[in-house]
Amino acid sequence: MTHNFICLSCSIMETSISYLAQDPIFEWEKPFDTDVPVDHIPRARAANHKNDEREVTVFPIIDATQWDLEKHGFCFIKATTGLTAEDALTRKEEVQKDYWYEIEALLHQRFPQYSRIECYDCTVRKRDPDFPANIRLYAKVEQPARRPHSDCSPRGAHLNLDHAFPGQQEFWQGKDFDILNVWRPLRGPNNDWPLAMCDWTTINPLTDIRVNDAIRRDRVDENAILHYNEKHRWYFMRDQSVEDLIVFRNADSMGKRAQGFHCAIFNPEANGQLRESVEVRCVAFR
Incomplete structure (x- = not known):
């Protein structure tokens, strides 16, 4: 696939992305961050990250059908789902399983290579008017994530399932899953x-990706964060509707497939409502 079809009339976006800086500290210390308050703990750090803020050009999605999960790490599905904003924001625990079933059915229809798909996490975000100037820890609803990342590493994929399906390791150990x-x-x-x-296809896995410990209140996950590379090509869907679903792979159990590194970006031309979004995480067995 080539990307030469972008034209001026397609309204490319000039913005910035907060990459992870290439810091010498990572020669002796693994990157980490936490969403747990640590101000009350002497000499504790909430992270050992430094920002590498870069001006980037982000290109609009012109033809959603041209993006392939296996090649690019993400793709799009056009579908109507039943989860409303009101229910997601006020009754998430009560309605998320029905939404999971809808998502599982859509994925089975689109990706026949998967023999079994199970959703296990649902995150709802509603941007505060003062984000990103003030990012609150453990807000009732999560905020957009500015750092380009993948939600889990290959090791983190197993840690995710250990947490979501305790005592059921025999069902995924040694299996091929995304x-x-x-x-x-x-x-x-x-x-x-x-x-x-x-x-x-624009990411160099050997130099651009840094594995990171994501410290939670009850466990430690492992995800992956991006360092800057001028070859990176970023894309977004302008005027994204509730029927435009982005599907991306965080990681696979073998560590051999395309990953969907992603982040929220400031749109200098935005003039509508503050973002509200929902994302479901699932395990898909081959």
Whole structure:
């Protein structure tokens, strides 16, 4: 696939992305961050990250059908789902399983290579008016994530399942599986802090990706973060509707497939409602 079809009339976006800086500290210390308050702990750090803020050009999705999960790390599904913004924001625990079943059915229809798909996580985000100036820890609803990342590493994929399905390790140990996300806005059309995807074919896995410990209140996950590379090509869907689902692979159990590195980006032309979004994470067995 080539990307020479972009034209001026397609409204490319000039913005910035907060990459992870290439810091010498990583020669002796693994990157980490936490969403647990640590101010009360002497000499504790919430992270050992430094920002590498870069000006980038983000290109609009012109033809959603041209993107392939296996090649680019992400793709799109056009579908109507039943989860409303009101229910997601006020009754998530009560309605998320029905939404999971819808997502599982859509994925089975689109990706016949998967023999079994099970959703296990649902995250709802509603941007605060003062984000990103003030990012609150453990807010009732999560905020957009500015750092380009993949939600889990290959090791983190196993840690995810250990947490989501305790005592059932025999069902995934040694198996070939992917951890997929399905992301969409809860209200549309959305242009406020849209989700941007990095084309996997423009990422150098040997130099651009840094594995990171994500410290939670009850466990330690492992995800992956991006360092800057001028070859990266970023894309977003302008005026994304609630029926425009982005599907991306966070990681696979073998560590050999395309990953969907992503982040929320500031859109200088946004003039609509503040972003509300929902994302489901699932395990898909081959």
